[in-house]
Amino acid sequence: MSDKKVGVIGAGIMGTGVAQVLTQHDFHVVLIDLNEEILEHARNAIRNNVRFQAFQASDKSRVNDPDDIVGRIQFTSDYTPLENAFFVIENVTEKWDAKQAVYPQLDAVCPEETVYAVDTSCFSITRVGALTERPDRVVGLHFMNPVSMKPTIEMIRGYHTSEQTLHIAENLLARMGMDCVLVNDSPGFVSNRVLMLAVNEAIYLLQEQVATAAQVDQIFKKCFAHKMGPLETADLIGLDTILYSVEALYESFNDNKYRPCPLLRKMVDAGLLGRKSGQGFYSYKGAD
Secondary structure (H helix, E strand, O other), X not given: OEEEEEEEEOOOHHHHHHHHHXXXXXXXXXXXXXXXHHHHHHHHHHHHHXXXXXXXXXXXXXXXXXXXXXXXXXXXXXXXXXXXXXXXXXXXXXXXXXXXXXXXXXHHHOOOOOEEEXXXXXXXXXXXHOOOOOHHHEEEEEOXXXXXXXXXXXXXEOOOOOHHHHHHXXXXXXXXXXEEEEEEOOOOOOHHHHHHHHHHHHHHHHHOOOOOHHHHHHXXXXXXXXXXXXXXXXXXHOHHHHHHHXXXXXXXXXXXXXXXXXXXXXXXXXXXXXXXXXXXXXXOOOOO
16 A cells, blocks of 8 residues: 555545645545546646646746646546555535445445545535444545645544544645644534535625625625635635535534525526636636
8 A cells, every 4th residue: 555645536626626736745646536528627627727826936946847747647437546545535526425425435445544534514524434434544624725725724533533544634734735723523514614604694695685796795805804705705616515515504403594595596506606617606707
């Protein structure tokens, strides 16, 4: 088993970001998703992200070659290459059925010592651990978007998560140049118990015509010095991910304060998902 080989399951926004940062820190990455179309989109996204980093860098001698980074990632829909991975980071969509399908496939190929990290914004790490035969080796790693620009993450200890697993995860993050804040397990943890509630409430304000999207965001940026307002943040995360997360919190806590705003559901149904679709609370068409 190689201590440099890491599997990344899910080639969406978070998965591609995690795979990119791992590769830039000399890990051997296997990026897995359902089909070649998704994987090709991931290749292009990583290539563009690395180019953007190079454009922004003040020290051009330390930038990465986009084709080199992409070329060092194994893109596949096959789990078999994980048979000697020491660590796997799961980033599939925030739907329980999708996550549930991943872990039996991991157990079938990964060594017993392999640590599973769940990159989720809402699901209980203890609940995910129950899907595996190694709940003591399951930990939550809630990466922030964009991964390459957010050096601190939320680490979550599940009920069965061992101290050794936490140590391995902390060491991996250190090798990625990242830090963490360790919290205990609860749906939504700290960040999304607060953030998703704020975003959902901001969408209610928009639905009730209390303010425009720009006005809501200006309050938070100009009055509280936030870099982004809640609706800009929602567009960055993806409105579908916001909806799935709020639904999961609503289901977990049975509390009406997490009831998804009807406008949020309507926008997701209409395909207005934010930056990734080109239109959300703001328009991004032609922004690239």
